[in-house]
Amino acid sequence: MPCGEYFTDYEHREGLFRWRIQRVALVVGLPVPFLLPFVLGGGDINLLSRVYVFAIAVLGLNVILGYAGEIVLAQGAFMAIGAYTTSRLIAVEVAGLPLGLVPSVLIGGLMAAAVAVLFGLPSFRVKGFYIAISTLALQFISEWFFNNGNAAFIHGGSQQSLPGSIPLFGPLLVVTDDDIYFIALVGMLLFALLSLNLSRTGIGRTFRAVHENDLAAAVLGVDVFKNKLYAFAIGGFMIGVAGGLFAFNTRFISPDLFTLRLTLDHYVMLLFGGLGRVWGALLGTGIVELLRDLLRDFFSAVAPNATSLIPVVFGTIIVVVLAVEPKGVLAALGQLKEYLRKWPYAY
Amino acid sequence: MVDVGTFLDVVVSGVGLGALYALVAMGFSLIYKVTGVLNFAQGQLALVGAYGVVLFATPSILGLGLPALAALAATIVLGIVLGIALERVVFRQFIGEPVLSVIIVTLALGGIFTGTLRFLVGPNFRAYPQALQPGWSIPLPFGASVSAAFAIGVVLSLVVVVALMLFFRYTVSGSILRAAASDQQAAMVLGVSIERTIVVAWTLSIAITAIGGILLAMARGGAGFSIEAVGIIIFAAVVFGGLDSVPGAFIGAIVVGLLEELGRSYAEPVVGPGFGQILPLIFLLIVIVVLPYGLFGTERIERL
Numbered sequence: 001m002p003c004g005e006y007f008t009d010y011e012h013r014e015g016l017f018r019w020r021i022q023r024v025a026l027v028v029g030l031p032v033p034f035l036l037p038f039v040l041g042g043g044d045i046n047l048l049s050r051v052y053v054f055a056i057a058v059l060g061l062n063v064i065l066g067y068a069g070e071i072v073l074a075q076g077a078f079m080a081i082g083a084y085t086t087s088r089l090i091a092v093e094v095a096g097l098p099l100g101l102v103p104s105v106l107i108g109g110l111m112a113a114a115v116a117v118l119f120g121l122p123s124f125r126v127k128g129f130y131i132a133i134s135t136l137a138l139q140f141i142s143e144w145f146f147n148n149g150n151a152a153f154i155h156g157g158s159q160q161s162l163p164g165s166i167p168l169f170g171p172l173l174v175v176t177d178d179d180i181y182f183i184a185l186v187g188m189l190l191f192a193l194l195s196l197n198l199s200r201t202g203i204g205r206t207f208r209a210v211h212e213n214d215l216a217a218a219v220l221g222v223d224v225f226k227n228k229l230y231a232f233a234i235g236g237f238m239i240g241v242a243g244g245l246f247a248f249n250t251r252f253i254s255p256d257l258f259t260l261r262l263t264l265d266h267y268v269m270l271l272f273g274g275l276g277r278v279w280g281a282l283l284g285t286g287i288v289e290l291l292r293d294l295l296r297d298f299f300s301a302v303a304p305n306a307t308s309l310i311p312v313v314f315g316t317i318i319v320v321v322l323a324v325e326p327k328g329v330l331a332a333l334g335q336l337k338e339y340l341r342k343w344p345y346a347y
Numbered sequence: 348m349v350d351v352g353t354f355l356d357v358v359v360s361g362v363g364l365g366a367l368y369a370l371v372a373m374g375f376s377l378i379y380k381v382t383g384v385l386n387f388a389q390g391q392l393a394l395v396g397a398y399g400v401v402l403f404a405t406p407s408i409l410g411l412g413l414p415a416l417a418a419l420a421a422t423i424v425l426g427i428v429l430g431i432a433l434e435r436v437v438f439r440q441f442i443g444e445p446v447l448s449v450i451i452v453t454l455a456l457g458g459i460f461t462g463t464l465r466f467l468v469g470p471n472f473r474a475y476p477q478a479l480q481p482g483w484s485i486p487l488p489f490g491a492s493v494s495a496a497f498a499i500g501v502v503l504s505l506v507v508v509v510a511l512m513l514f515f516r517y518t519v520s521g522s523i524l525r526a527a528a529s530d531q532q533a534a535m536v537l538g539v540s541i542e543r544t545i546v547v548a549w550t551l552s553i554a555i556t557a558i559g560g561i562l563l564a565m566a567r568g569g570a571g572f573s574i575e576a577v578g579i580i581i582f583a584a585v586v587f588g589g590l591d592s593v594p595g596a597f598i599g600a601i602v603v604g605l606l607e608e609l610g611r612s613y614a615e616p617v618v619g620p621g622f623g624q625i626l627p628l629i630f631l632l633i634v635i636v637v638l639p640y641g642l643f644g645t646e647r648i649e650r651l
Contacts, residue, residue, distance in 0.1 A: 069447070071451075122636050125636065125639055126635060126639045128446050129450065130639055132387075133579075133631065134631070136387075136579055136582070137629075137631050140576070140579050141629075144621050144625050149619065215649055215650075264454060264455070264458050267451055267454070267455075271451065305465070305469055308465035308470075310462065311458040311459065311461065311462035312458070312463055315455035315459035315462070316455075318451060318452065318455035319459075322444075322448045322451065
C-alpha cells in the first residue's frame, strides 16, 4: 500500500486510468466478459445481455440525473420510443437494401433524444419538481400512445415481434439474437467510455455546475438552459439506444414492458450504485438485476403471487439507501477502504 | 349534434369526478404547504384507501370480514395510522434533504404500497360490498342525473375544503400549521412543536386522500389498480391551482375532472380510447409552460 497518493503532472491526474493497478485491471479484466459466453449457459448469458442493455439506459439516466441533476421519470417512455422506432426501421428497405440493426438503433436513439429535448423545453422557465411531473406526464402519454390502436400508423401496432436474425450494417454482417450479448457489451463499453469522458471534460463540469447551483452557474456565465437541453439530448439518446437493443434482445415489444416500474427499477440501480458515477451505474445495474433474478426465483418458489413483492423490496432498498448513504454503495465501499487503510490508528 | 341533456350529463359527472379528485389533490397540497414534501405516492395512497375497504370486508384476505360501514371506518383509521407511521419511520429521516431524495422516496413508497396490495388482493378488480354500492341518483333537468358516489363526493369535498379553510384561519392548530409552513425556524423559536405539527399534517392529508380513494372506488363499483392513475392526474389540478393552495387544488381538480369527462365523451371516438385521462396531462404540460405558479400559488423568487 502506498502511504499517499501523488500526482506529478495534470496528464496523470486527469487520465482515465490513473494508477498502474487500474491499467493492470483493465488488461486482465476487459477480456473476461468477452470470454464468459464460452463458460456460462444460455440463461445466464441472457440475463447478462439484459444487464448490459439496462446499463446503457442507466448510464443515460446518470447523464441527466447524476450529472445535470434533472429528475426525469420517463425512462420507460424513452426506451419505448427507441424500441418501437428500431422495430419499424428494421423492416424498412432503402433502395432494395435493409437498413440494418445499428443504423436503426441509432435513429431510435435520436428519436428518443428529440422527444427528451422537447420535454426538456419547460426547463427554460421551471426546474426540479416541474420537470419531474412533465416527464411523468410523458410516461403516461407514451403508455397510452403505444397502446392506442388508432395511432398504429405511427408506431406500427402496439405488440410487435422482431426477426431473429438481422444484418448489422445495411445488408452486411447478419447477426442472430445469440450475438446480442456481444453487441450489448460493446455498446455498454462505448457508452461507459463516453460517460467517463463526458464527466471529466468541460461539458461534464458545466453539467455539474448546473446541478450544484444553477443560479450561481448562470451568474458565472453558463447558459443553463442550453446545457440542460444538452444533458436531455445525450441522456435521451443513450436511453433510446438501450430501448432499441432491448427490443432486439427480447424480440417482442409491448407497452407493458415500458411502464413506470421500469423507471423505478432504473432509479434503484442508479441510486444503489451511486448517483453521478459511471462505475456505480454499472455496478448497481449488475447487482440489482441479479438480485431481481434471485428474488423472482425465491418468491415464485414461496407462493405464486409473491413476485409482486419485488417492487416492495426494491422500494425499501431505495428508501434505505437514500436514508443511510445517499451517495450509493460505491461511496460506501470507498469509505470502508479508507477506514481499513487507516486501521487500527485513525490518523 | 351536441345534445343538451348529454352535455349536461357529461358536465355533471365531470364536476363529480373533479370533486373526488379534489380530495386527493387537497391531501397533496396540504402536505406540500406544511412540510414541503412533494408526494408522488398520492395515487397509491388513494389506492390503499380503495383497497382498504376490500381488505377489511373480505374474510379470505385478512380473516376479518367486517361489515361494510365498519370496514369503511377501519380504512380511515388505517389511513391515520399510516400517516403517523410514515412520518415517524420515513419522512423524519429526510427533513432538510434535497428535493430529489424526497421525490424518489415517495415514488419508492408508491411502489411499496402497490406491491403489497398486489400481493394481498391480487391484480384483479374487487367489487365493493352491496352496502357501499348505493343505487340512488339525483335527477337533474334535461334528463341528466348525478350518481350517488359523485353526489357524496361533491358534498364531502366541499365540506372538506370549507372545513380546512376555516381550520387554517380560525383555530390554534390551524394557525400553528400555517406558521410552520411559512417559517419553520421562527415557529420553533416561538415554541411550536414542529414534529407534532408535521404529524398532524400527514394524518390529515392521508386520511383525506384515503377517503378520496374510497369514493373513487365507489364511483366505479369497486377497487381496481387503475385508481393509481389519479396520482398523476391530480398534478394537473394542483399545478393549475397553485401548489400550496388548498382552495386552488379544489378548483383545479374540478377543472381537471371536467376536462377528463369532456375528453372521454367527445374526443375519444376520434383520437382513441383512454384519451380522457390524457387530456388533463396535456393541460398539465401547457400549465407548466404558461403558468407554472398556477392560479393561487406563491411565486418563489430565488436569490443567490
